[in-house]
Amino acid sequence: MIFRLEIENFYSIGPVLTIDLHARAGVDDASVAPIYPGSEERAPKLVAVFGPNASGKTTFLRAIAFLVWFARDSFQLIPGQHLPFALFQSRDWLGKPARLAIEIGGMPRFPPSAHGDVGSGVYRYELQIARRRNSDAVVQENLFFRPHRARKRFRVFERTEKEGVKGSRFFPLRGLGKLAETLRPDVSVLSTYAQFGHKVALALQQALRTVFSNLLIFKxxxxxxxxxxxxxxxxxxxxxxxxxxxxxxxxxxxxxxxxxxxxxxxxxxxxxxxxxxxxxxxxxxxxxxxxxxxxxxxxxGGCALIDELDASIHPDVLKEILRWFRHPERNPKNGQLFFTCQNTALLEELQKEEIVLCEKDASGFTKVFPLADVKNVRRGENFFRAYHRGSYGALPNIG
Incomplete structure (x- = not known):
């Protein structure tokens, strides 16, 4: 289950944004689920993204889709072709790298002989990419894992542009020969090593195949x-x-x-x-x-990322789709649905943990914030009315 995202210098997002979808302590109904089996931490199974046109709603989903694509499939990219993303288009930001990080709760994907039983936990994947005139290059790529109830995370692998890849007992590099020389500067460790049969890379790549999306650059x-x-x-x-x-x-x-x-x-x-x-x-x-x-x-029990789910679908049908994700028999593995939406009437069907808002400031930077982070928002209030009163922001400025 995806519950945290950090984005910097990616499309319309400039300064770093941290979107934390953790539900507050005590929230335990059908709208949320443990971030991994046995966890006390919870996050929403539905994440609906609202905001004016061109406010950055699609960019929020693009960040997740790009991270998953890069980790899982970037080996298939034609050598020398630019990666499918854009930096913030201003002089101050074009020379800086894009930085993305995601945290996902899930099962361990490491061979038992390598670690013993660490149980489920949290994966954190970090990526920095520099855009250069003729090609892109990974500045840093890291994967960490924090086991259940552990306070500290351990390194699965680390990669820097200067020092290459450092493995661990959870991600062994022995016996791979000259694989490090095969690792292209614009391709992920996981997608490359999976091509050569690395068992952990293959297991993680397979887990990421349960993330489904209808966008990367474009919808x-x-x-x-x-x-x-x-x-x-x-x-x-x-x-x-x-x-x-x-x-x-x-x-x-x-x-x-x-x-x-x-x-x-x-x-x-x-x-x-x-x-x-x-x-x-x-x-x-x-x-x-x-x-x-x-x-x-x-x-x-994966994750669907759908841009403009509400386009042309009757509101009552949309409400039924939302119910599928909350229903324990329809969604026994706690799959997640992230979607952008213009139909604000759906705000009446959602809990505050399920709502994310987008808006742009005067500098053209996108701001993304969960409604649960807005002060004094009660869980049972009428979000549709309050949104249209301007209580939360993220409304078009018509004048």
Whole structure:
């Protein structure tokens, strides 16, 4: 479970922002869950991001998506190609590195013979990247782990531009030969070492595959053929989608997958034949785009990052999706959903721990802050009314 993020010099974020999603002591209802099995610390299963247009909502999700992509997949990047991120576009910031860090609660991924039983705990991944004229370079990359109830974290690996990679008994480097010489300056330790069969790197890379996102640089709307491919890979996914579509009254009774250019066919009451994807409403298409990400997240206990989840989807359907994440039977592994949203009516459906706000200051810097950090906000108040009164900020300045 993701519960803390630090961002500096990344897109519209300049000075370092620390977003801590810990729930306060005593909060223990369906909206929050332990950050890892057995932990007393809790964080929200839903994180809804609100704010004016161009305030930095997508940037907040991009930071998580980029960190996960870099750690997991950056080895696939074409050598010499710039990494998919941007610095804050001012003279004072373009010469500085981007700095990101994330803290995630989870299971240990280390071979038992290497450490004994340390139990679940918290991973902290840190990254600094310098943007240079012809290429990007990692200035620093670190991974730490704090076991359950431990006060101090231990080093899994550390990497600096000058000294290279330092492993540990949890991340052994023996027997890897000249792998250090293979490590490109713009690629992560985990994604590189996983290519060469490093067991811990492979285990961590596999764990990160439970983070699903619809954006990296830009929001990505999956094409119908790609969505059809996801449904073809899992009959259980297709059956679940058909079941939910009927229950949510999305207007069709059954999806049938076809070969050729008409990937989807939809059965409707009173019609003799199936209808193609192109004839379905934008709302139906949007639901089908995000349902696989949501379903896999609920199944795996992972995390879904969805930009503009509310686009074209009926508010009552959105409310039902939120309920899935709070329901212990629908979400037994405490999967998380981070999403940006313009539909402020959803504020009435959320607890304060589930709400993150974005706004820009006079210098153009994005500020990101959990509503729980705003003083004197009671847990049961009407967040919709208070937000539109301007009590929290993060409103468009129309005048």
């Amino acid at each position: 990505e709307d999956p094409s119908p053929d790609r969505i059809a491919g996801q449904f073809r890979q899992s009959k259980e996914l297709l059956d679940a989608c058909n079941r939910e579509a009927r229950r949510l009254d999305l207007g069709f009774n059954e999806i049938r997958l076809a070969e050729g250019p008409l990937f989807f066919q939809f059965r409707h009451d009173g019609l003799e034949d199936f209808l193609p994807w192109q004839w379905e409403s934008h709302g139906t298409q949007s639901f089908l785009r995000w349902f696989p990400l949501i379903w896999w997240t609920l199944r795996t």
